[in-house]
Amino acid sequence: MTTRIAAVANAAYQLFSSVTEQGASSVSKDGLARLLQLLSNVGTKDVDFDTRLVTDASGTHSPPVLYLHIVENAALSMGIFVLRPGARIPLHDHPDMFGLCRLIHGSLRCRAYSPASASAAAAAKAALAARLLPRWQLPELTAVTLSTDGVFTSASQPLLLTPSEGGYHELQALGDGAAFIDILAPPYDHDLGQRVCRYYREVALPNSEEQNRQHLSADDEQQSKHVYLLEIPQPRDFVCGTVDYTGPKVT
Template sequence: MDKRDEAKSAMELVNIPPIVSIYRHALHTFDDRYKNDLLINLEKLKSMMDFLKADDLGYDNNLKDEALWRQPDKAPCTYIEVFQNNQINMSIFVLKPGFKMPLHDHPHMHGLLKVISGAVKIRSFSEYPLKQDVDPIEFQSVARKEATRLASGYHKRRKLFAEVTCEKVCSETSSTCTLTPTVSNYHELEALDMPAAFFDILSPPYDTLIEGIGPRRCRYYSVTNEISTNVVELQETEVPKCFYCDQAPYLGPILG
């Protein structure tokens, strides 16, 4: 390689779009071959996302127009798929002013969320008592019971105690929020007085299989009882009728 080629190669590395770098590192982070380094790679991925801007994703500024969200046929949430395979889902959600994305879970998933436009109030919960680690034998037993219950066609709604682990307002300048299979795995998000958008990465994506149970399904909840200042009782509910999405195209750098 001559000097001109070396200079071109170096320039290409410097000019890699931030979302491309994040995409590549996300694939690395959640690759089973590197699972021993998951925590280190997750922290690096979070740091990279901390600097992500709406322009890096080709975000359509028309979605910031409040008049758009006042149209009678406009869904309260717009979904933009950035990338998905069997390892990760990268997407953007845009919420109309004042709209709350209902409380929902992320079964056996890791997640990272970065607000890129407007401001979002986030309230997160962890199942209580908090379990940092899951006993494999206990998990297998629960998985077998869950699989049997689902196979029989009988769906009893879940009820659980949960600890409030996060309650804050995040804006474009805020750092990335994270969730794990056991920590802050349940959350609700509410746009404030203007349209708000956030970019997130989930791994594995919804609908991928949990061994011994079946596909990951997003379940919705309501707070039925305030046990204390930071512990509540959650009851699984139907998908709220107020929550539905339309779709918009991803306009950022090509991935994959």
């Protein structure tokens, strides 16, 4: 009999196997809904997850974040992230990728941003160039809008991130920590540099939105809702260790 986690992996492979060649538009909405439903039924017992990994740190140098690798192929990667109390996965991106997160233990906060449209981003940068920032800084900024800011638990539906929605995000463990199943499709491709994980921080503009609002036109008012991200090196406090996955085999 196919296990629940194997059924999820099989459905994900069938759904995402065409993304690399045909792009995100090839993903079936019905297939995605079915995959999310399958994933929502997976719990700690279905992956043989030991919740002591979340709260028990083995030694003072134990990493605050752990990863349990389940499977990876050309279409997707799947594993379990463990965030110990207070740990976070800093603001980063999933370029041209889908991300599905199913919390199986604890609680976490997800703050996710979506890329602004090319025209909106260009207009916003032009406005910033005129009012706030020197031109030499503008190419480093990525214009985004907030799409998700909420708390997720094992009672929540899986979190869905797409190439157009929520592709920039950070995750913060709450309370006693958290653990979630993570599916990325296609997987990162650091070898060829096609899908590389990059890290960001929000840029604080010289003048606050409230100070500028009285001087903004209707178009500028919309632009003021953008958040600007600056790419940075991987934060030094983000350390991710690995632990062997002991759950049902997935191929």
